[in-house]
Amino acid sequence: MNISTYKAAIAIAAVAVLAAGCGGKKNNNGAGAIDDGEYGLETYTDEETGLALTGLPFDQTRTPVTDVSIAPVYFGYDSFQLPGAEIAKIQQAADILRLNPGYVLIVSGHCDERGSNEYNLSLGEQRALAVRNCLSTLGVSLDRVQSRSFGEERPAVQGTGEEAWRLNRRGEFAFYR
Amino acid sequence: MLRNTAVAIIAVLAIAAAPSLKAATPFVVEKSIGKETVSIASLQVSGDTGGLFVNVLKQDIARSGWFEMATGGYGGIEISGRADGRGGALSTSVQVRWGGGGFAWGDTTSGNVEARWQAHRLADEIVRRVKGRQGIAATRIAFVEKNGAGGAICICDSDGAGLQKFHAEAVSPLSPYFSPDGATIYYTSFTRGYPCIFGVPSKGGQRAPIANFTGLNTGGAVSPDGKLVAAVLSHPGNPELFVINRVTKKATRLTRTPRGAEASPCWSPDGNRIAYVSDESGTPQIYVIDSEQKTPARLSYDGSQNVAPSWGADGRIAYCSKRDGGYAIVVANPATGESTVVSPAGADWEDPSWAPDGRHIVCSRRDGRTCSLWVLDTEGDKPVKLSLPFGDRRSPEWSGPLR
Numbered sequence: 001m002n003i004s005t006y007k008a009a010i011a012i013a014a015v016a017v018l019a020a021g022c023g024g025k026k027n028n029n030g031a032g033a034i035d036d037g038e039y040g041l042e043t044y045t046d047e048e049t050g051l052a053l054t055g056l057p058f059d060q061t062r063t064p065v066t067d068v069s070i071a072p073v074y075f076g077y078d079s080f081q082l083p084g085a086e087i088a089k090i091q092q093a094a095d096i097l098r099l100n101p102g103y104v105l106i107v108s109g110h111c112d113e114r115g116s117n118e119y120n121l122s123l124g125e126q127r128a129l130a131v132r133n134c135l136s137t138l139g140v141s142l143d144r145v146q147s148r149s150f151g152e153e154r155p156a157v158q159g160t161g162e163e164a165w166r167l168n169r170r171g172e173f174a175f176y177r
Numbered sequence: 178m179l180r181n182t183a184v185a186i187i188a189v190l191a192i193a194a195a196p197s198l199k200a201a202t203p204f205v206v207e208k209s210i211g212k213e214t215v216s217i218a219s220l221q222v223s224g225d226t227g228g229l230f231v232n233v234l235k236q237d238i239a240r241s242g243w244f245e246m247a248t249g250g251y252g253g254i255e256i257s258g259r260a261d262g263r264g265g266a267l268s269t270s271v272q273v274r275w276g277g278g279g280f281a282w283g284d285t286t287s288g289n290v291e292a293r294w295q296a297h298r299l300a301d302e303i304v305r306r307v308k309g310r311q312g313i314a315a316t317r318i319a320f321v322e323k324n325g326a327g328g329a330i331c332i333c334d335s336d337g338a339g340l341q342k343f344h345a346e347a348v349s350p351l352s353p354y355f356s357p358d359g360a361t362i363y364y365t366s367f368t369r370g371y372p373c374i375f376g377v378p379s380k381g382g383q384r385a386p387i388a389n390f391t392g393l394n395t396g397g398a399v400s401p402d403g404k405l406v407a408a409v410l411s412h413p414g415n416p417e418l419f420v421i422n423r424v425t426k427k428a429t430r431l432t433r434t435p436r437g438a439e440a441s442p443c444w445s446p447d448g449n450r451i452a453y454v455s456d457e458s459g460t461p462q463i464y465v466i467d468s469e470q471k472t473p474a475r476l477s478y479d480g481s482q483n484v485a486p487s488w489g490a491d492g493r494i495a496y497c498s499k500r501d502g503g504y505a506i507v508v509a510n511p512a513t514g515e516s517t518v519v520s521p522a523g524a525d526w527e528d529p530s531w532a533p534d535g536r537h538i539v540c541s542r543r544d545g546r547t548c549s550l551w552v553l554d555t556e557g558d559k560p561v562k563l564s565l566p567f568g569d570r571r572s573p574e575w576s577g578p579l580r
Contacts, residue, residue, distance in 0.1 A: 043426065044388075044390070044421060044426045044427065044428045045426060045427055045428065046412070046427075046428050046430065047427045047428060047429045047430070048429070048430050051412075053390045053410070053412055053428060054390065054391070055373075055389040055390045055391055056391065057369075057370065057371055057391050059370055060369075060370070078456075078460075115461075115482065115484070116440070116441070116454075116461070116484040116485050116497065116527065116528075117351050117352075117571070117572065118351060118352050118395065118396060118440045118441045118454070118484070118485065118572075119438075119440045119441065119454055119456070119461050119484050121351065121365070121372060121393070121395050121409075121440065122393065122395070122409055122416040122438035122439060122440040123438060123456075125392065125393040125411050125416050125438065126415065126416060126438050129392075129411065129414060129415060133414070146391050146392065147391075147392050147393070147411065148370075148371035148372070148391075148392065148393070149371075149372060149393055150348065150367065150372075151351070151372075153326070153348050153349050153351070153367065154326065154348055155326075
């Protein structure tokens with residue numbers, strides 16, 4: 001082909017590369033690529049207790065248990081208190097862990113959209129930890145349960161209003177083996 | 178004859194009276210109180226990059242809040258010399274003069290981006306020399322741009338130019354916070370499946386994990402000396418405020434609130450104290466803690482919820498306060514706790530972050546289902562929307578002065 005067609009083809013190809021990259025690794029400003037590379041898990045020490053802090057969440061080292069599911073535990077507004085009606089679900093989780101000694105559990109805590117995103121991340125963690133503490137009182141060893149929070153960032157239900165908010169203020173159960 | 182004299186006398190008296198009548202009619206001149214005028218009429222400009230330099234310079238001078246561009250040929254501050262922008266390069270040789278002094282300035286760069294940054298640096302130098310204050314033009318703003326359930330950390334210049342988006346994440350990241358030199362952005366990311374604090378170079382590239390312990394890792398805020406990172410961790414069984422040292426690998430606990438959670442730490446300019454959110458009292462409020470003695474003091478008492486503190490260069494603390502049914506930005510004196518609302522009524526304003534001049538604040542404003550970024554002025558200028566294409570943006574963070 002002649003020069004101008006060749007140049008046009010390159011131009012079209014370049015645009016295609018940029019367009020394809022917009023949602024993924026590279027954006028059209030070039031600063032987008034984030035490469036985590038390989039990094040080891042660092043160990044920190046809590047100065048007060050001398051205990052090591054490590055990062056080994058269960059879902060990085062184990063496989064999900066897919067044939068078990070428990071309904072989420074629901075919370076009141078701006079609260080991490082466990083309503084009495086929700087305890088039965090936590091009892092179910094304790095039973096599953098007792099019957100399956102190889103299982104572990106990640107409880108995730110979530111919030112409705114109201115309030116600051118950062119504060120809701122901490123509140124979501126309190127909700128997950130409330131469920132974890134309840135499991136401990138039901139006889140489950142704490143090292144079989146991990147907490148994590150998504151704050152308001154992973155709603156179960158999109159939208160606004162009392163019903164959406166109620167369904168988003170929750171703790172969810174995910175088992176791993 | 179007498180009648181003519183009487184008319185003459187009356188006429189003279191009328192004329193004599195006229196000036197006082199004139200004085201009684203108010204003659205109002207519209208003038209912004211306290212703003213000195215700047216003129217670039219004597220600046221010789223050539224080429225496209227020269228024109229770009231001048232346009233950005235004029236906008237930076239106005240956005241500083243201290244000046245306005247002269248409408249006539251003269252100003253209290255005169256900029257002369259040349260900005261030679263032919264061939265894509267920009268060579269400047271400039272004299273800035275005012276009643277009390279003057280200085281010379283010049284640089285040579287290539288390309289449009291560097292031409293903009295020459296203007297930013299000169300504007301900040303004018304603010305520094307004339308007002309003795311830190312300028313805000315040669316700075317950047319990081320923020321979160323949401324896209325459905327996901328989002329990305331983004332960065333732009335203080336005038337909205339140079340927008341760059343980092344890696345799109347399926348769950349929206351949170352809380353960008355600049356390192357003191359502006360080279361790194363610390364933020365909370367869910368890409369590992371749970372909240373972890375990462376540090377990503379502001380220019381893009383490989384990010385490094387800062388805190389990725391099981392449970393909660395959020396609120397990553399680097400100290401002014403760059404040596405410590407404040408963070409909210411939950412390994413005590415409850416979210417608490419810690420300071421971690423990346424060299425010694427020690428995590429030092431600062432708060433002890435088994436029934437309360439902490440969030441959003443930010444450092445004082447001298448690095449001795451941290452302002453943060455705690456709901457230990459039952460509602461989220463602003464506290465200040467001394468990073469050595471670990472004794473927290475509550476700062477906020479007005480409003481039903483007080484979140485998102487930012488500690489300014491002159492010592493004042495800005496935060497978001499829920500009062501009268503809406504969210505407002507307030508500025509508080511850390512010694513007395515006295516707070517003043519600085520955002521306009523009629524909208525929800527959140528996520529304040531001080532500019533390095535200790536005068537302007539970038540924040541988000543809710544517009545229905547999305548938010549936009551605005552710059553507020555604590556000296557009374559009107560809020561100015563950050564000039565960006567349409568998007569849903571929040572959690573802005575203003576860098577310190579950059580080279």
